[in-house]
Amino acid sequence: MKVASVSHYLKSDEIKETFAEDELKIKVTAFNYNDISVNKNYKVKLVQLKEAGRVLRNNFEQKVQNLPVMSRNEFLKNST
Numbered sequence: 001m002k003v004a005s006v007s008h009y010l011k012s013d014e015i016k017e018t019f020a021e022d023e024l025k026i027k028v029t030a031f032n033y034n035d036i037s038v039n040k041n042y043k044v045k046l047v048q049l050k051e052a053g054r055v056l057r058n059n060f061e062q063k064v065q066n067l068p069v070m071s072r073n074e075f076l077k078n079s080t
Contacts, residue, residue, distance in 0.1 A: 008032050008040055020048055 012028045030040040070078075 008038055010042065010044070012044075 008030045010028055010030055012026050015024070015026060018024055024046070026044075028042070028044055030038050030042060032038050
C-alpha cells in the first residue's frame with residue numbers, strides 16, 4: 001500500500017559516491033501509484049547533508065542521580 005498527498009512519486013537511478021564539486025547527472029522518472037510512468041514536470045535539488053554532531057541526551061539533567069557526577073567535557077574526553 002502506498003499513501004501520499006500527491007498523485008505521483010519520483011524514482012531515480014542509484015547515486016554513486018562523488019565529490020561535491022563534480023557535476024552529477026541523474027535520471028529521475030515520475031510514477032503514479034499504480035507504477036505507471038507519468039509525464040510530470042518537477043524540480044529536484046540535491047543538498048549535502050550536515051554531519052550529525054555527537055548526540056547526548058538531556059532528559060536526566062535536572063534529576064538527582066545516585067551515580068558519581070561527571071561533566072559533559074569529562075564524559076567526552078573519557079569516551080574517545
